[in-house]
Amino acid sequence: MVSDAQDIHESLWVLFSTNIGERIMVPEYGTVLWQKVFAVLNTTLINQIKTIVVQEITTWEPRVTVLDVQVLQDDAEQGILNIGLDYLIRQTNVRSNLVYPFYHVEATLAPARGG
Numbered sequence: 001m002v003s004d005a006q007d008i009h010e011s012l013w014v015l016f017s018t019n020i021g022e023r024i025m026v027p028e029y030g031t032v033l034w035q036k037v038f039a040v041l042n043t044t045l046i047n048q049i050k051t052i053v054v055q056e057i058t059t060w061e062p063r064v065t066v067l068d069v070q071v072l073q074d075d076a077e078q079g080i081l082n083i084g085l086d087y088l089i090r091q092t093n094v095r096s097n098l099v100y101p102f103y104h105v106e107a108t109l110a111p112a113r114g115g
Contacts, residue, residue: 005096008063008089015060016053016083016100031056033102041081046071049102053083064089079103 018030031052039045050069057066070084083100 004092005089005094008061009096009098011061012057012064012085012087012098013100015056016102029060037103041073049081049083053085057085057087063091067095 015029016031016033019034020030020032021027023029033049033052036045036049036052039048049071053069054066057064064087066085066087068084068086070082072082072084073080081102083102085098085100086095087097088095
């Protein structure tokens with residue numbers, strides 16, 4: 001069991017890790033980030049990801065105010081995007097951040113795996 005800032009941090013992590021429709025009792029909960037896994041990585045996609053993050057946090061995590069969202073390409077070969085989130089916890093006026101690794105793999109750049 002966690003509380004306060006750690007609870008919010010974990011709540012955001014769960015939100016980003018949940019696909020819409022995945023939870024039976026709250027089918028609207030989650031994000032559509034996973035629909036972007038095979039999209040072409042360009043400025044449009046980065047802006048779409050930022051918009052998705054802000055919209056879903058506004059809807060599902062009212063305890064925070066989004067200050068900034070950054071989408072950084074960590075490793076193009078592995079298809080990893082880091083979603084950096086700076087936010088303010090409203091109740092305590094404490095700033096915090098979260099970096100969520102989003103595994104974006106374009107079909108043409110995906111390394112061969114397996115045996």
